[in-house]
Ligand code: C2E
Ligand code: MG
């Protein structure tokens with residue numbers, strides 16, 4: 007793109023700057039004298055902050071001594087910069103997106119060369135006719151700040167600050183002429199060295215220049231420009247004061263139209279291109295004037311036409327390319343498959359769009375954004391290919407620079423990894439010198455990907471911003487919350503008296519994050535897992551600390567998410583809890599705290615209950631009902647699983663026999679067996695005893711084992727299974743699909759059924775891969791002559807799907823939750839589907 011269209015052209019070159027140590031007073035004076043509304047704070051040749059008239063509102067006017075503070079303590083930072091070569095359209099969008107009024111313009115080496123304001127950019131685009139169409143009343147800012155002339159200046163500043171107003175009307179009750187005070191007046195007072203006026207009335211500008219609410223914005227703008235002021239009072243026909251209108255109010259009412267217009271211009275250009283299949287001449291004017299390179303090829307791919315911008319961008323004149331193949335522009339950086347995909351898309355969709363590297367005549371390789379449209383005649387025959395492209399090398403460079411320069415995360419405004427690492431290094435050095443402790447916390451949102459995938463990135467981004475706010479609200483001043491990328495956050499606690507304080511903060515963070523969150527119409531729940539690493543115990547360098555906090559975070563995830571872990575496990579409050587649980591688990595059997603609940607398995611053909619699974623529960627005197635998911639792994643670790651397993655087996659066999667004794671029909675009872683029970687103790691012997699003691703016939707007992715039984719200690723386990731099978735016991739593989747069983751083992755092992763894991767069943771109707779996986783497992787089971795059982799069936803749709811695919815049995819909340827032995831009785835011998 008030519009330079010006539012870049013920021014450079016409209017940049018104001020007089021740039022007012024000062025050193026960080028300059029006082030507020032001196033800075034204000036310099037601005038006042040230069041009639042500049044902003045000043046850049048420069049340190050060591052690099053811009054580090056900016057201070058504008060708007061910032062006068064946060065100066066303490068009740069304490070003129072504060073005007074002697076250094077400007078660096080009140081400046082806004084980091085400074086927003088824009089490269090001089092950015093084109094006007096892109097610049098307009100950046101103002102819009104980043105919500106600022108000024109950008110500091112920098113050159114290739116990052117040196118500031120001037121300032122550009124939003125008004126410069128917008129007015130450059132010829133917007134007068136919009137100003138004619140809109141009237142003043144539509145843009146007037148409300149409510150307006152009104153101050154009595156007798157009020158103190160500091161009160162006025164406070165009111166303006168609170169209402170975010172850049173000016174206030176000074177009007178009394180006794181018919182005095184009204185006046186106005188603005189940010190510019192405040193600047194003047196600071197510049198005057200803190201001589202405080204007795205009251206607001208003494209410095210208000212009079213008369214108040216007015217404009218009628220029915221006048222056009224254009225006439226308002228002209229008045230502002232002629233009078234060299236920035237505010238007008240808006241009055242109604244009857245002379246009533248309605249509010250204030252400022253230059254920036256006019257701009258903001260233009261913004262919408264401006265962006266619309268930008269879009270429209272682009273659309274118009276595209277439409278013109280499409281019409282060109284009928285009459286290329288009409289489009290030619292647009293094409294010739296376009297700043298984008300345009301190339302038209304005939305159906306056999308030879309160049310037919312290029313516009314002047316094409317020549318400017320590629321260096322090839324019209325005659326040098328017409329009649330040639332566009333491959334002369336290829337950079338050699340893309341492989342065959344890249345071009346194959348391009349042609350594929352052109353043939354199927356009629357359009358291709360993307361970034362591509364091409365080569366100029368000079369040999370220089372550059373990136374361009376390219377759109378190719380296929381143009382067809384009424385009969386659908388291809389008549390031309392039209393390619394439109396712009397050189398994006400400047401944009402890419404600028405993006406890269408902004409990315410590298412910036413210390414802040416664009417989405418959330420939090421410090422990014424770079425700034426975090428800097429601060430962490432400082433904190434480590436400080437802690438080292440003072441022999442103190444400090445900590446970092448690594449956070450990752452649990453299952454965040456799901457939100458992104460199901461609701462889209464827009465919602466995902468909003469969630470991240472809200473989480474960022476919540477984290478920020480949890481920490482103290484001096485702590486740093488940063489976003490490392492994706493859904494990863496870190497918190498730096500540079501001063502830590504006790505490790506418990508970090509744990510407490512982690513607790514606060516976890517419970518704060520898990521509060522419901524509403525985004526658009528969605529009510530969402532996110533949780534986070536936190537890992538903590540403490541200096542010096544868990545590492546001496548930034549890298550080790552981050553790595554170890556990350557490790558601890560993964561441990562928290564493994565232990566069930568929504569929790570925190572310290573890197574040094576001995577410090578975990580969770581492990582205290584665990585210790586308590588361990589000691590009571592040891593006594594649970596003797597104290598009779600275990601109990602069984604039962605869940606029916608329903609035959610999909612007969613609709614009747616064909617089996618029952620026994621599921622253990624632990625009634626802890628203080629903790630209440632503890633889920634097996636929590637204590638079974640613990641029992642396995644503690645070597646208690648065989649004992650508990652033996653109790654479960656015997657109790658289940660007894661219960662099954664007593665249903666029969668009540669006169670109910672026989673159904674097979676299934677008992678879950680831990681892999682470790684194959685290793686510790688004699689499982690076959692235990693089963694024999696349980697059957698004997700209860701009187702249950704072996705064919706009515708089923709053991710549910712997991713895939714790991716088939717994969718570990720293969721020979722030994724196979725032998726136990728053979729023994730059980732010889733007794734007539736049924737064997738099924740639980741949670742099938744989550745492990746890694748090999749098909750050859752499945753074939754060799756004596757098993758009767760596969761229980762499809764509920765995670766796949768859940769996905770059946772959510773157009774995930776679930777449906778395909780479930781169908782595959784059912785077929786696999788049938789091919790191996792096994793029954794297929796689906797667990798976790800919660801909806802009728804899932805049941806219908808399973809029946810249609812020939813699944814044999816289902817189990818799940820749809821038919822019954824796990825219930826007590828008494829409650830199960832009502833489910834026997836009736837149609838449950
Ligand atoms: P499992 O053997 O796969 O048991 C099925 C689990 O799914 C049970 O959880 C059950 O309550 C739950 N469930 C059943 N229908 C549905 C449904 O429609 N939707 C959902 N979301 N869940 C459903 P529970 O009772 O918490 O047991 C968890 C796991 O603990 C069991 O998974 C099993 O692996 C283990 N377990 C339970 N009892 C024993 C036992 O006596 N010994 C051993 N070693 N492990 C056991
Ligand atoms: Mg089971």
Ligand code: MG
Pocket residue numbers: 740741761763764797
């Ligand atoms: Mg299961």
